[in-house]
Amino acid sequence: MININTQASAGTADPASAGPETEPQASRRLAWRVILWVVLAVVYLLAPFVLSAFWLQLLLLSGASAVAALGLRFLIGVSGQLSLAHAFFVGVGAYAYAKLGPSVPGGGTGSVGLPSAVAALGAIVFAGLAGLIFSPVAARLRGIYLGLASLSLVVIGTALLTNVSSLGGVYGIRASALTFGSFSFWDDDPATAVLGTPFGTMQRLWFLVMLVLLGVFVVMRRLERSRTGRALKSVRDAPALAASVGVHVQSYRSLAFVVSSLAAGIAGVLLALVYQNIVPDDFGLELSVLYLAMVVLGGTRSAVGAMLGALAVTGLPLVLTQYASDLPFVAQPGQVGGLDPGTVSQYVFGLLLIAVLLARFGRLPVLLSRVRPARRVAARG
Amino acid sequence: MGFVLIYRSTNVISFAQGSMLVLGVYVMTQVQAAVGFTGAVVIGLACTAAAAGLLHLLFLYPVRFAAPDVTATITIGANVALAAAMTQKIGANVLSLNAPWGSDTVTLGGARIAVSRLCALGVAAVIILAVAAANRYTMAGLVSRAVAEDQETASLMGARIPRVALTAWLLGGAMAALAGLFITAYPNVGLAGNTSDIALLAFPAVVIGGLDSIGGAVIGGLVVGMVQTLVVDYQQQAHFLAGYDTAVPWLAMLVVLLIKPTGLFGKKPLYRI
Numbered sequence: 001m002i003n004i005n006t007q008a009s010a011g012t013a014d015p016a017s018a019g020p021e022t023e024p025q026a027s028r029r030l031a032w033r034v035i036l037w038v039v040l041a042v043v044y045l046l047a048p049f050v051l052s053a054f055w056l057q058l059l060l061l062s063g064a065s066a067v068a069a070l071g072l073r074f075l076i077g078v079s080g081q082l083s084l085a086h087a088f089f090v091g092v093g094a095y096a097y098a099k100l101g102p103s104v105p106g107g108g109t110g111s112v113g114l115p116s117a118v119a120a121l122g123a124i125v126f127a128g129l130a131g132l133i134f135s136p137v138a139a140r141l142r143g144i145y146l147g148l149a150s151l152s153l154v155v156i157g158t159a160l161l162t163n164v165s166s167l168g169g170v171y172g173i174r175a176s177a178l179t180f181g182s183f184s185f186w187d188d189d190p191a192t193a194v195l196g197t198p199f200g201t202m203q204r205l206w207f208l209v210m211l212v213l214l215g216v217f218v219v220m221r222r223l224e225r226s227r228t229g230r231a232l233k234s235v236r237d238a239p240a241l242a243a244s245v246g247v248h249v250q251s252y253r254s255l256a257f258v259v260s261s262l263a264a265g266i267a268g269v270l271l272a273l274v275y276q277n278i279v280p281d282d283f284g285l286e287l288s289v290l291y292l293a294m295v296v297l298g299g300t301r302s303a304v305g306a307m308l309g310a311l312a313v314t315g316l317p318l319v320l321t322q323y324a325s326d327l328p329f330v331a332q333p334g335q336v337g338g339l340d341p342g343t344v345s346q347y348v349f350g351l352l353l354i355a356v357l358l359a360r361f362g363r364l365p366v367l368l369s370r371v372r373p374a375r376r377v378a379a380r381g
Numbered sequence: 382m383g384f385v386l387i388y389r390s391t392n393v394i395s396f397a398q399g400s401m402l403v404l405g406v407y408v409m410t411q412v413q414a415a416v417g418f419t420g421a422v423v424i425g426l427a428c429t430a431a432a433a434g435l436l437h438l439l440f441l442y443p444v445r446f447a448a449p450d451v452t453a454t455i456t457i458g459a460n461v462a463l464a465a466a467m468t469q470k471i472g473a474n475v476l477s478l479n480a481p482w483g484s485d486t487v488t489l490g491g492a493r494i495a496v497s498r499l500c501a502l503g504v505a506a507v508i509i510l511a512v513a514a515a516n517r518y519t520m521a522g523l524v525s526r527a528v529a530e531d532q533e534t535a536s537l538m539g540a541r542i543p544r545v546a547l548t549a550w551l552l553g554g555a556m557a558a559l560a561g562l563f564i565t566a567y568p569n570v571g572l573a574g575n576t577s578d579i580a581l582l583a584f585p586a587v588v589i590g591g592l593d594s595i596g597g598a599v600i601g602g603l604v605v606g607m608v609q610t611l612v613v614d615y616q617q618q619a620h621f622l623a624g625y626d627t628a629v630p631w632l633a634m635l636v637v638l639l640i641k642p643t644g645l646f647g648k649k650p651l652y653r654i
Contacts, residue, residue, distance in 0.1 A: 076450065082450055136639070137635065137638065137639055140638075140639065141638060145588065145638060147394070147453075148584055148588050148634070149588075149634065149635055149638045151584065151631070152585070152631030152632065152634055152635050155628055155631045156628040156631055156632060158628075159628035160628075289396065289457050292450065292453070292454060292457070293454050293457055293458070296450050296451055296453075296454040297454070300450065343465045343466075343468070343469045346461055346462060346464075346465030347462050347465055347466070349458075349461060349462075350458040350459060350460070350461035350462030350463075350465065351458065351462055352458075353454065353455070353457065353458030353461070354440050354455050354458040354459060354462075357444065357451055357454060357455050357458070358440060358443055358444060358455070360451075361444045361451050
């Protein structure tokens with residue numbers, strides 16, 4: 001803890017806040033923004049018909065993870081609470097959707113039988129409620145203690161999911177299709193084909209997942225920049241100060257927790273739609289740890305970073321496993337000895353995670369970070 | 382204990398302890414045929430300590446000024462890579478050690494207890510006493526306590542923080558291997574390659590006691606052990622408890638944290654809001 005001030009001075013390099021903007025600068029920024037949105041819109045409309053099934057699947061999973069990562073980022077980055085329970089809330093969302101929705105032939109465990117759109121909303125509310133129940137704990141605990149307490153939710157959740165027989169046990173349960181009127185998001189056979197590509201399940205889900213991701217992103221962004229967001233940031237940076245200027249620290253901490261678990265619930269519904277069949281192992285400790293990795297990798301102060309982190313953490317192992325057989329030293333399927341693709345992808349993934357973080361936060365040349373948090377000095381009790 | 386040591390001295394939560402544990406047992410089983418049981422244990426402890434030390438020097442020391450979530454994520458990365466290596470080396474085998482106490486049991490007051498369990502208890506007691514004594518009576522212990530209390534002040538007083546941190550990692554690694562040794566022993570059959578999650582079971586014990594307190598970790602361990610045994614025993618009468626014995630320590634931890642947010646013997650924060 002020497003060198004306290006070296007980074008604090010570099011903290012205000014954001015170009016947008018560097019003095020009043022001149023007229024041409026502002027219009028140039030606007031132009032770039034319009035171009036960005038147009039490109040995104042074109043990609044959004046064309047991607048499902050151009051990409052192969054592997055990449056589409058990868059992006060679907062990444063998109064659903066990104067929704068969850070946005071929620072966790074809000075918790076860690078804006079209100080400064082560390083949570084390892086995120087997979088639990090995602091699991092609550094996914095299971096609640098499957099249980100509330102219309103019963104599935106062959107699902108075996110029965111369900112409430114609400115229309116699927118209502119079930120999706122109900123599942124999100126359910127995840128939010130779960131967050132609300134846990135929020136007294138979240139409001140009282142700090143830092144690492146909160147992280148570990150939230151870990152207990154994951155362990156307890158996994159135990160419940162595997163042992164309660166109406167939730168399907170280790171083999172999980174099947175989710176139902178999401179339908180609006182006669183339009184179903186799981187439908188592979190209609191005659192509709194665009195650009196020669198059938199407009200099937202994956203294409204339909206693509207439009208849904210990416211739209212939801214955008215919606216969550218915008219809401220999170222508005223929330224972060226609102227009065228509430230500023231109050232949360234003050235709670236993060238100086239809880240004593242925040243309390244002294246009239247911010248109710250405990251209720252804001254609880255609020256942040258509920259917001260993040262709502263986002264987790266949304267992600268859970270999306271994952272249930274993508275996976276179609278959900279099992280307890282999907283929502284275990286490993287997933288929680290991976291969510292943390294996504295958020296930290298992207299930088300906790302950046303929502304876009306969280307989404308890129310989600311893409312990297314979800315996509316990389318898939319890509320590595322898919323293409324590892326092209327690397328040298330990797331055993332072909334069926335070959336004895338040598339490294340198998342799964343192991344290689346784990347090596348590369350683990351080491352990349354370390355390398356990126358070392359590059360960002362270590363005493364190596366700085367790659368990505370423009371704005372580094374100033375060292376906290378006196379806030380520790 | 383390993384978690385606490387590392388956390389106290391470096392503020393890093395090590396998610397890599399699990400794969401360290403497996404690494405220790407793996408090394409022990411590999412060299413046992415050549416050097417015998419005692420030699421294998423010594424080599425296993427040394428290798429794991431060295432691995433933990435390397436992890437610290439290579440990956441964590443360069444980011445010592447970063448926030449705890451960054452360092453925790455780095456240990457996650459290390460855990461993923463090391464666990465993959467272990468899974469690949471061990472495959473579907475179960476590691477087992479031929480410990481000198483074998484599968485003997487003794488009868489104490491009507492209860493049959495495996496000798497390995499008694500050894501584990503004894504070794505744990507010795508280590509705890511040794512660490513507590515070192516903390517209390519040696520210069521190194523004093524320095525490490527000072528660093529745990531306040532790194533900046535300790536550094537200004539001449540404490541060599543890098544050395545304290547490295548020592549903590551070496552000891553933490555060795556303890557992971559030791560824990561692995563007793564997890565592998567009878568009455569368990571051995572250690573499968575994919576059980577690196579097992580080290581996480583240590584968390585509730587440590588947290589119940591309070592992360593800053595070594596004595597607390599012992600008491601927390603006892604609480605967790607008792608609660609867990611009770612649940613397993615009552616499963617015969619109350620079937621709804623079946624299958625939840627892993628979850629119960631965590632539930633106990635939640636309850637304790639709700640009442641005392643830094644654990645039973647944790648350091649209290651300066652102010653509370």
